[in-house]
Amino acid sequence: MKVKNHIVLMADIIKSRKSVQKRLMEDFIRITECINKTNSKQLLSPLTITLGDEFQGVVKSVFDACTVIFTLEEEIIRQQVDFKLRYVLAEGTIDTPINPEIAYGMLGEGLSKARKALQESKNEPSRFHIELLNSSKSQALNNSFLIYQALINSWNVKKDYELIIAFLKVGGYKQVAEKLGKTRSQIWKREKSLKINEYIAIKEIIHYIGN
Incomplete structure (x- = not known):
């Protein structure tokens, strides 16, 4: 039986400990719930807040994951919330059944890879980190997201x-x-x-x- 790889999307709030926690969490929950509604067709398992300032979800494809990221970034601007997200997109297996209601209690290489990448990326300038099985595709996406980030950062x-x-x-x-x-x-x-x-x-x- 062929093992199926899945696309895991994780993100955390950058420097969340320096922010007002109550307001930050209210904004984070509202943004996440908004994306789960508007982008439900792209999600196999919804964006689920796990550690207070982090979420994880399972997306149908890399293309769909990029769509979700774009929607998140534009919704953050639209709602004028005072935080930025650091993203990890990782490809790998998920050993447990994928829950379409909540992305919690799942295990597998894809989730472990995403979690490790999120921790390792905390001191890097890029907010977008892609780790797919195709390394050339990963590099091309990482480079492209650097340009995307620079354009957003240039806006007042x-x-x-x-x-x-x-x-x-x-x-x-x-x-x-x-x-x-x-x-x-x-x-x-x-x-x-x-x-x-x-x-x-x-x-x-x-x-x-x-x-």
Whole structure:
């Protein structure tokens, strides 16, 4: 019988001990529940908070895992929560039955690999760590996520919140200009300075690699 490998997604809150715990946990729970609803079709087992500031889940594919990560990152921006997540995507076996209701009590190489990678990545600058059986694919995704992270880090979300959200939700500068009541010239310049087209492009590249 052929052993089936699964895609495990884990994440933790960066520097959570320095944050106000009650507010942080409320935000973390709300974001996680939101993703479990909006991305239920991508999840074999839902994102489940395990150690207070960490979650784990089982995703149908690498492509779907990338979609979940993108949705998480954009939802964090949309809800203006004050934390960032460190992600690990690992491929491996799961020995116990996959629970479609909660990602808890499962055992296997995939989960052990993800847990180890999450611990080892705590002192690394990248927030995205991919460990697939195909090492070339892993490297390509890790490099691409570095670019994705740099683009997000370049945004001043507090200053440009309304504009960033409009671009993520509405699309091109013409539609955003109409929605915000600004001139097309103004919004075109901001689209360039925020590197919105580059952001969309790197998401498409990551999806292409992960497919």
